[in-house]
Amino acid sequence: MIVKPKISNSKFLKFIRKNRLIIILSFILVSLLIVLLLFIYVFRLVSVQGISMLPTLKDGQKIFINKVKKPQRNDVVVFNYNKTVLIKRLVGIPGDKLEVNENSVLINGKLVASFSDLGFWKFNGIIPENKFFALGDNINFSNDSRTFGLFDLNAIQGIWA
Incomplete structure (x- = not known):
């Protein structure tokens, strides 16, 4: 019998679910910043x-x-x-x-x-x-x-x- 660990209650997943929008916006902001820096310097x-x-x-x-x-x-x-x-x-x-x-x-x-x-x-x-x-x-x-x-x-x- 295979036992799957219960990870749905982990603090990390709760944090991800709770802050999904902030994480997505942060990713978009960092990506735009990288593109901007490339166009400024490269x-x-x-x-x-x-x-x-x-x-x-x-x-x-x-x-x-x-x-x-x-x-x-x-x-x-x-x-x-x-x-x-x-x-x-x-x-x-x-x-x-x-x-x-x-x-x-x-x-x-x-x-x-x-x-x-x-x-x-x-x-x-x-x-x-x-x-x-x-x-x-x-x-x-x-x-x-x-x-x-x-x-x-x-x-x-x-x-x-």
């Missing part, structure tokens, strides 16, 4: 403006960015430049050999992009620590590092998650 919602990242990102599209991830080559980053928020793809990272001239971009000797008019900025050297070079995916309609050069790690708001 993630952010950003709206894409313009066509410089077509076909990857479309004008008006909403994206989440990760504010704590370390930037790596080919990441799509959101950064500040000249009081403007830009979204571009990182192609050059610290330590890379970068060559930018009037019709091509080479990273470590490999052709990354070529066009008829690259802009105003020319460079031939190693990308310094905490500096980055970025291009728009829609290369013919992008204001990117070909125009303004390298930008600082501190300018990066986040990486497309």
Whole structure:
């Protein structure tokens, strides 16, 4: 014969039954607090403006960015430049050999992009620590590092998650 312990009279179950609403509301409140903290410190919602990242990102599209991830080559980053928020793809990272001239971009000797008019900025050297070079995916309609050069790690708001 199996004897089941009588737990319906336990103090714990009485507490649960009596305070069910408080427990549920506490769980919801803690969950909302966790989500809020994630959005304050880790993630952010950003709206894409313009066509410089077509076909990857479309004008008006909403994206989440990760504010704590370390930037790596080919990441799509959101950064500040000249009081403007830009979204571009990182192609050059610290330590890379970068060559930018009037019709091509080479990273470590490999052709990354070529066009008829690259802009105003020319460079031939190693990308310094905490500096980055970025291009728009829609290369013919992008204001990117070909125009303004390298930008600082501190300018990066986040990486497309």
